[in-house]
Amino acid sequence: MSPLDPRLSRRQLFRAGAGGALGLYGLGALGGCTVERPIDKPESTAPIKPEIDGDILLYNWAQYMDPAIKQGFSDKYGVEVNEINFDNLEAMVTKLRAGGQYDIIWPSTEYAYRLHQEGLLHRFDRASLSNADGISSFYDGGWWDPENEYTVPYAYYTTGIAWRNDIVSGMTGSWNDLTNPDGAGKMFILDDFQEAIGEANLINGWDLNTADPNELDVSKQTLLDQKEFARGISTNSTQNLVNGTAVIHQAWNGDIVNVRNQVDNPEDFSYETCKEGVPVGSDLMCIPITARSPGTALKFMDWVIQPDNAAQNVMWNGYPQPVDGGKQAFASLVKDEPSIDVNLEALGDGGMEYRLDNPDDRALWNQVWTEVKAS
Amino acid sequence: MSDRAFWSRFLLPGGLWLLLLFAVPICLVLALSFGYTDDLGRAVYSNTLANYTDAFDPLYIPVLLRSIGYALATAVLCLLLGYPIAYYIARYGGRRKHLLIALLVIPFFVNYLVRTYAWVALLADEGLLNSALKDVGLIDTGIQFVNTPYAVIGGLVYGYLVFMILPIYASLERMDGALIEAGKDLFGKPSRVFLHVTLPQTKQGILAGCVLVFLPAVGDFVSAQLLGGPDTYMVGNLIQDQFFAASNWPFGSALTVVMMLFLSIWMLGYLRSAAREARDPVAAGGV
Numbered sequence: 001m002s003p004l005d006p007r008l009s010r011r012q013l014f015r016a017g018a019g020g021a022l023g024l025y026g027l028g029a030l031g032g033c034t035v036e037r038p039i040d041k042p043e044s045t046a047p048i049k050p051e052i053d054g055d056i057l058l059y060n061w062a063q064y065m066d067p068a069i070k071q072g073f074s075d076k077y078g079v080e081v082n083e084i085n086f087d088n089l090e091a092m093v094t095k096l097r098a099g100g101q102y103d104i105i106w107p108s109t110e111y112a113y114r115l116h117q118e119g120l121l122h123r124f125d126r127a128s129l130s131n132a133d134g135i136s137s138f139y140d141g142g143w144w145d146p147e148n149e150y151t152v153p154y155a156y157y158t159t160g161i162a163w164r165n166d167i168v169s170g171m172t173g174s175w176n177d178l179t180n181p182d183g184a185g186k187m188f189i190l191d192d193f194q195e196a197i198g199e200a201n202l203i204n205g206w207d208l209n210t211a212d213p214n215e216l217d218v219s220k221q222t223l224l225d226q227k228e229f230a231r232g233i234s235t236n237s238t239q240n241l242v243n244g245t246a247v248i249h250q251a252w253n254g255d256i257v258n259v260r261n262q263v264d265n266p267e268d269f270s271y272e273t274c275k276e277g278v279p280v281g282s283d284l285m286c287i288p289i290t291a292r293s294p295g296t297a298l299k300f301m302d303w304v305i306q307p308d309n310a311a312q313n314v315m316w317n318g319y320p321q322p323v324d325g326g327k328q329a330f331a332s333l334v335k336d337e338p339s340i341d342v343n344l345e346a347l348g349d350g351g352m353e354y355r356l357d358n359p360d361d362r363a364l365w366n367q368v369w370t371e372v373k374a375s
Numbered sequence: 376m377s378d379r380a381f382w383s384r385f386l387l388p389g390g391l392w393l394l395l396l397f398a399v400p401i402c403l404v405l406a407l408s409f410g411y412t413d414d415l416g417r418a419v420y421s422n423t424l425a426n427y428t429d430a431f432d433p434l435y436i437p438v439l440l441r442s443i444g445y446a447l448a449t450a451v452l453c454l455l456l457g458y459p460i461a462y463y464i465a466r467y468g469g470r471r472k473h474l475l476i477a478l479l480v481i482p483f484f485v486n487y488l489v490r491t492y493a494w495v496a497l498l499a500d501e502g503l504l505n506s507a508l509k510d511v512g513l514i515d516t517g518i519q520f521v522n523t524p525y526a527v528i529g530g531l532v533y534g535y536l537v538f539m540i541l542p543i544y545a546s547l548e549r550m551d552g553a554l555i556e557a558g559k560d561l562f563g564k565p566s567r568v569f570l571h572v573t574l575p576q577t578k579q580g581i582l583a584g585c586v587l588v589f590l591p592a593v594g595d596f597v598s599a600q601l602l603g604g605p606d607t608y609m610v611g612n613l614i615q616d617q618f619f620a621a622s623n624w625p626f627g628s629a630l631t632v633v634m635m636l637f638l639s640i641w642m643l644g645y646l647r648s649a650a651r652e653a654r655d656p657v658a659a660g661g662v
Contacts, residue, residue, distance in 0.1 A: 030406055030420035034413070035624065088619050097417070114415050185519070186500075193620060227605045232522040236495075236601070244501025245521060359414045366621040373608045373616075374438050 036097035047123045047149065050302055054293035055080035058300075059092060059102035061283075064155075065304075066316035073303045079296055096120065101290045103297040112151050112284050113144035113357060121150045122287040122294050129302040134310075134324030138344040139282070143355060151284040152301045155254075155319040155326075158280055158342045159195055160273040162241060162251040162259065175203045175274045179229050183248035188240055189226060190250045191233045193369035194354045195279065196223060199250060202276035208352040211361035216368050223372045233373065238262070241269065252281070253340045257318040257333065271340050277352045278342065282322075408628035418624035426629030435613065435630075439637075442610040445524070445599075446592035449531040450539075450585045456532070457539035457584065462573075465547035476544070479537055487534050491601045494530055495521060498602075522604035530598035535591060539584035546580025547573075579652055586645045590638050610634055 058065070062085040070081040084102075086092040089111050096105065097120070107115060115121050126132050126148040139153040161177055168182040178187055178199070189196050198208050200219035210216065227233070231245065237255045240246035242262050249255075253271060260266035285304065287297045303309060307325025314321050320330035322344055334340040344351060356362040408427070410420045464475045482490065497503050500517035508514045520526055554576065558568035574581075596611030603609075610630070617627030 031422060033420050035407065035418045035420075090619050090622060093416075118415050118417075230605050231519075232604045234600075239495065243496060243499030244517065245499045359412065359416065362416075363412075363623075366623065370613070370616065370621070371434060374434050374613065 034097070036094065036099075047125050047128075048287070048294040048298055049124075050128055050298040051295040052077050052079060052293075052299060053295035055082065056103035056291075056293050056296045056300060057101070058083040059096075059100070059105045060085060061106060062087065064106065064283075064317055064319075066313045068316075069304060069309050069313055072309070073300055077296070077299070079293075081300065096288055096290070099290060100288075101292055102288055103291040103293055104300065105286050105288055106154060106283050107286060109142065109144040109282050109284065109353060110356065112286055115286065115288070116145070116150050120289055122289055122291060122297075123149050124287065124294075124298050125149065126152065129298070129305070131302055131305045131307070131323070134305060134307060136322035136327070136344050138280075138347075138351070139322060142282075143353070144284075151286055152305060153322050154283045154285050154304070155317075155321050156280055156282045156344065157252040157254050157319065158273055158278050159190070159198070159250065159252055160271055160278065162237065162246075162249045162256045162269060162271045164241075164247040164268055165270045166265075166268040167247045171270070171272060173272050173275050175199045175276050177272070177274070178226060178248060178250060180248060184229055185231055186246055187226075187230045187248040188237065188246045188250065189223070189230055189233050190237065190252075191235045193365055194356070195250065196233070196372070197365055197368060198279050198354060199274075200226075202274065205276070208277055208279065209355050209361075211356075211358065211364055213364065216364065220368050220372055224375070227372065253342065254319045256337075256340055260337070261318070266336070269337075271337065273339070273342055278347055280342075280344065280347070280351045280353055282353075404628045404631055407625050408632045410625040410628070412623055412625060416622045426626045427633070429626055430629045430633050435610075438608055438610055438613055441608070442593050445528050445531060445607075445609065446589045446595075448528050449535065449592045450589040452528065452532045453536050453539035453588045454581065454585065457536055458543055458581070461540045461543040461547055461580075465544050466552075476541075479540060483537055488597055488601075490533065491530055491597050494526075494533065495601055498526065521602055522607075524603075524607050526602040527598050527607045527609075530602045531592045531595060534595070534598060535588040538587040538591075542583040542587065543577060543580040546577040546583075550576045579649060582645055582648060586642065590641065593638060594634060 056079065058070075058081065060083055065083070070083065073079075074081045086095075089108060092105060092107070093111060093115065096102065096115070097118075112121070126135075129152070135153060138156075139148075139151075141148060142151075145151045161171070161175070163171060163177075163180075163183070165171075168180055170180060170182070171177045178189070180187075189199075197216070197219055200222040201208055201210055201215070203222055204215065204218050206212070206215045206219065210219075232240070234240055237246070237249045237251040238258045241249055241251075241255075241259045251271070256269060256271040259269050263269065285301050287294050287301075291297055304313070305321075305323045305326075307323070310321045310323050310326035311329035314326045314329035315333065318333065320326065320341070331338075331341050356365060406420055407418055409422050409424070410418055411423055411425070413419050460479070464472055464479075468475050495502075498520035499505070500519065500521075502517075502520075504520070505514070505517040508518070550573070554572050555568055558572040559565075563571065593609075594611045594614075596609060596615045599607045599609045599612050600615075614627050614630045614634070617623045617630065621627075
């Protein structure tokens, strides 16, 4: 029988086509529906209390929490702490919207804001946590959570430039250092539309989050020029630096910690934040309304930000935690290269956050980034 | 019960599987391609054509042409590398034939993504290969292998080579070895025997191999993402970015549908050629 079986007559083909058309018509009934079925929301909107009410399931990035932290909580309170992982936020949110029952999730500020807008997060009183006083003032009334009732900060990172000081000289602490001539053909921009457009905006003196089409047009040209100069566009900054492909890399401070742990010559790797502005990113802990044990979840958050636990966790994952204990642990971790340790409170106006909560602005930024990458 | 009816029942599990987990998702992608993204970044089904007008933006033409170019180069390289391997194993593999085929297939037990990461470590500026070349004094500074179009094509060849070798091997196995003997008996030089006997006999294997390599290579995103540079952006990367970075599933779906239609044209071409061959091998260039 050949692939084009003559027995599959025209009539059969016609019928198959008609069936397909009917199916499509059926799909038309989906109009207006979101991809995920709306999930059942609890009627009560009273804030939850930190009290043990069952086992919990964490939905976190992989390798982001010391297993001993979970074990310690489990031993102390006699509940199970289980964990599953996601590898990008879009996938995490999709599963959550489809009704996934997780007790704690780790969104970025922008995703936390959106999830709250959708009514998918439990409300709680941050002050009800016994370790709330240790949280950095940077996280007091953030734009994504003005009343401190949906989020607790987990870790933060700054965006700057990592470079090989044995190959590149004349770095000036500016985003223009990305095109330092010593790095020609061996420079990388992060493959992240916000980080890339963000540094270009800062170079041009615009607001980090500008959505002015004319300003973005200039920033696009900045990126196209950088692209000419670059070796690549990549988020594998750790690997690119370790294997010698990059000598200048737009990078997150956690990456440079990892790089220095992996090479024989850590003193050759430097990191700077830039005077035009220091983008700060944060991962938060939130409790979805689908949580089975929201009380235990809140208690676990309190456990995570307890100073000794925070310190232990930072030593394990290498990311700064903006709470007492975590801050000091990170400072000791990077004492040989203090530039990696960015003091959030001291950043003042230099510390900036990405904030594209207007969908049109977000679409415009994505369009600019696609044009940069595609052309 | 007729034989046909008897065997047809066993189609049910596979058929259901394909319907539920293949046909339905494809229909959802098709439906979503007429949708939009709401203010909270959620994909919503609708009936807009905007995603399709966007998909035909001239901006994406170079991306598409680049993807086709890389995929064609990949298919040609796979053919040049794969044919002799398939030929050797089929003709001279002897008792070790199955072992050799197994050796070819074993690397493919390892995920493509992991193998591509291994390539990065191997080919980086201070990677294993460059270090070795420096140690033996062949070069002074590292050669730039990664982040080039060549690395992307190399990664694609590495990823899909086995899909070229296996169909060619199968067609060589099916071929009657006596035909080659006959060609030689007619005093054909080995090259002429190959061109006039072996090659036409394995044409369908070659075509199948080319289709199996070319089609997935056009839509590949792993190779360009890990081995590519600033100017190696492929259609697969564009689509992946719509889903995971831009939160624009409807546009990603529209691009997917356009690409599927485009690839179907090539697939149809192959099916027609295969059908012609089956009906009339001589006219189609066979013996």
